[in-house]
Amino acid sequence: MFDEMDYNSWDEAERMAVMAYDYYENGQLTMALTQLTEALQLNPDNSAWHFNAGLTLDALEQFDDAITAYEEALALSPDDPEILNSLAVDYTRVGLYDLAISSFEHIQKIAPDFEPCYCNRIITYTEMDMHETAEQMFYLAQQINPDCPICFYNIGNSMFCRHNYKRAIWCWLRTASLEPEHPQINYRIAQAYWADGDYELAREHFLSELRENPGDIDVILDFGIFLLKQGDTDSAAEKFNRILELVPDFSPAVFYLGETALVRQDTLKAVELFNTAMKQNPKLSGPRFRLAQIALENENTDDAKRLLFSECALDIDDISVLLAMGSMLIELDEIDYATDCFLRAVNQDEENIDAFCSLAVTLAARDEYEGALQFYQHAVELGCENPQVLADIAFLYLKTGQLTLAIETIGDAIDISGKTEDAVKLKRKIRWAIFRRNINATLLRFGFCKVKLFFARCKCRLRYMFSSVRR
Numbered sequence: 001m002f003d004e005m006d007y008n009s010w011d012e013a014e015r016m017a018v019m020a021y022d023y024y025e026n027g028q029l030t031m032a033l034t035q036l037t038e039a040l041q042l043n044p045d046n047s048a049w050h051f052n053a054g055l056t057l058d059a060l061e062q063f064d065d066a067i068t069a070y071e072e073a074l075a076l077s078p079d080d081p082e083i084l085n086s087l088a089v090d091y092t093r094v095g096l097y098d099l100a101i102s103s104f105e106h107i108q109k110i111a112p113d114f115e116p117c118y119c120n121r122i123i124t125y126t127e128m129d130m131h132e133t134a135e136q137m138f139y140l141a142q143q144i145n146p147d148c149p150i151c152f153y154n155i156g157n158s159m160f161c162r163h164n165y166k167r168a169i170w171c172w173l174r175t176a177s178l179e180p181e182h183p184q185i186n187y188r189i190a191q192a193y194w195a196d197g198d199y200e201l202a203r204e205h206f207l208s209e210l211r212e213n214p215g216d217i218d219v220i221l222d223f224g225i226f227l228l229k230q231g232d233t234d235s236a237a238e239k240f241n242r243i244l245e246l247v248p249d250f251s252p253a254v255f256y257l258g259e260t261a262l263v264r265q266d267t268l269k270a271v272e273l274f275n276t277a278m279k280q281n282p283k284l285s286g287p288r289f290r291l292a293q294i295a296l297e298n299e300n301t302d303d304a305k306r307l308l309f310s311e312c313a314l315d316i317d318d319i320s321v322l323l324a325m326g327s328m329l330i331e332l333d334e335i336d337y338a339t340d341c342f343l344r345a346v347n348q349d350e351e352n353i354d355a356f357c358s359l360a361v362t363l364a365a366r367d368e369y370e371g372a373l374q375f376y377q378h379a380v381e382l383g384c385e386n387p388q389v390l391a392d393i394a395f396l397y398l399k400t401g402q403l404t405l406a407i408e409t410i411g412d413a414i415d416i417s418g419k420t421e422d423a424v425k426l427k428r429k430i431r432w433a434i435f436r437r438n439i440n441a442t443l444l445r446f447g448f449c450k451v452k453l454f455f456a457r458c459k460c461r462l463r464y465m466f467s468s469v470r471r
Helices: 002-025 029-042 047-059 063-076 081-093 097-110 116-127 131-144 149-161 165-178 185-196 199-212 217-229 233-246 251-263 267-280 287-297 301-312 319-331 335-348 353-365 369-381 387-399 403-417 421-446 448-470
Strands: none
Touching: 002 029, 002 047, 029 047, 047 063, 047 081, 063 081, 081 097, 081 116, 097 116, 116 131, 116 149, 131 149, 149 165, 149 185, 165 185, 185 199, 185 217, 199 217, 217 233, 217 251, 233 251, 251 267, 251 287, 267 287, 287 301, 287 319, 301 319, 301 335, 319 335, 319 353, 335 353, 353 369, 353 387, 369 387, 387 403, 387 421, 403 421
């Protein structure tokens, strides 16, 4: 009797698993997950069902739960490369890079020809900023499958992160030729052309993507921003309004409509839109920053500070915004907040010259001259040739007593920009400091008593000369 009950239970579990597959294929992910969960309650020892549950959870973007499902599947099938690969991909998604790498390396040992373990490792190493190792994975994958569109896509992401836009474009064009229906491939190509300054081809690929996926909100938004930056305000506004037709409470579209109002110099409309976007999504970055700019222009410093402080509490991924906020906070004499903005900019782009120069300004404002010098010197190492920066460095050398370097640096600044009034004044100060240093060195070399005696003798001689003239 009990054997028959077990058989019926397993049969019911099998039926549920089949139904889950059908639901999954039809896009009914929640129903698929429900059926798999019930099936696993009846038969928890089926590795494939745990694996399918993980795939369903991935589709629902519930990555932590998907990891649990894959780990349960792996406990039942320890050396299954498919399970290990999916688990490693999700480890990457949640930032557990060490676990991801160890899982990929385990696949390489047990199934060295399993190409996805190299292909997907490109993503992991890219996110870890280990781009040379990412390229090694690409070439290993190429030896197994030279026509893998995902490999070209993944290594294209690595190239894009390194600002090597032309190579990123080449990789993504290769992906498009191998898999024309690859998700958002024309969108990525458009972004790379945009970053590389080829605006005409960027526009073409934006339009190609929208012809394939006319309702893709991300693409419409980015295309609108592209058009706004190109000065095509009317077309940009049309794109943002199109988004609001699809999703009426999409706050980024409202914010960028505010941006178009600013470009049109309609400040009142811009303020209205920024406030609406902020109310719709209190965590949206951007509206407070723009409202702070408007407040500062109207000399309303209290409101500007309040808005900037609130903006600083948000996640900001636009470096230009962070730099602008930092400059405004310096103007408002809020050096700590300004420093935080510039540090966040540096964390996002370790080669951003303006961010390092701005950090130097904040440290100099605190009289931390040595630290300011380090940031300025790093900016110069990155290629900064701004004469004002060189003049600031010369001033810091003066403040820290490095007078030889100070006079050389101000000379370089004058060679670039000419003899400006400020540069000439600073050079005069440095020369006077050098003169005083030399006098002090002379005094020390001869001894203070001898110098006093020398001046006393000179004084006596002068008196004698004056007396002789009177007689």
